[in-house]
Amino acid sequence: MQVSDCKACAGTWPPADHRIADCGLTVAHLFEDQFFPGWTVLVLKRHARELFDLTRDERSQVIEEVTAVARALAEVFQPVKINYGLLGNQLPHIHWHVVPRLAGDPVPLDAVWGVKHEAVRLEGDELEEKLAMIRARLKSEGN
């Protein structure tokens, strides 16, 4: 994939209205399908495919950003477990999925990918409230 074909580089994904915060090297957005509540993606600002395409300092910072978002999501959603995934099969531009797995999750033992479901789209006040709750927790951590 050329950078010019990359929807993360073009800024067309994730949807701008789902933006949570600029985390430093990454930007966090609520994932556009909230069937699993709180599913967040951190997208690297620069184009890179693999962990070994980053410098050591970048890796250290990115994992801190992933951790800060995970901690904020844990405080907001009180999950049983959190899943962290850097896949890139469909979009080979580094983006981390951080997925709180809540009590009452329909498939608690499985990964979220490939689970058949109706997509849940948040809009308006419901979306804004969720974004604000996560931002407030991130801010209280000093991020």
Add this chain to the structure above:
Amino acid sequence: MQVSDCKACAGTWPPADHRIADCGLTVAHLFEDQFFPGWTVLVLKRHARELFDLTRDERSQVIEEVTAVARALAEVFQPVKINYGLLGNQLPHIHWHVVPRLAGDPVPLDAVWGVKHEAVRLEGDELEEKLAMIRARLKSEGN
């Protein structure tokens, strides 16, 4: 889960004969099902559930260990993409899946979890050769 119930802490998983190397804070094993060739897991030596249960220094080191293994797997298997996953739904003890996705992968756009298939078990010389190839690449990186 109590530490006493944790099969990673008990040393009963991953299978000892699939051990690749001691990476420092983690130990790398070839995953016991090699349907996706090269699928490797790095298991944290101490019991911890989430990234925010580690210190910052531990996180930095662990992501370096994951990266070193990913680089070795890239050299051995020449994948199209690598997937990195820290899930813990079934075993909430930090372990990273590092999965090279090769040309000819049956589901190149999908995550590996939940893909129906017959498990592929390696044994004897075939297993030893694969372990040796990965170890040699890890060693040449100075790990």
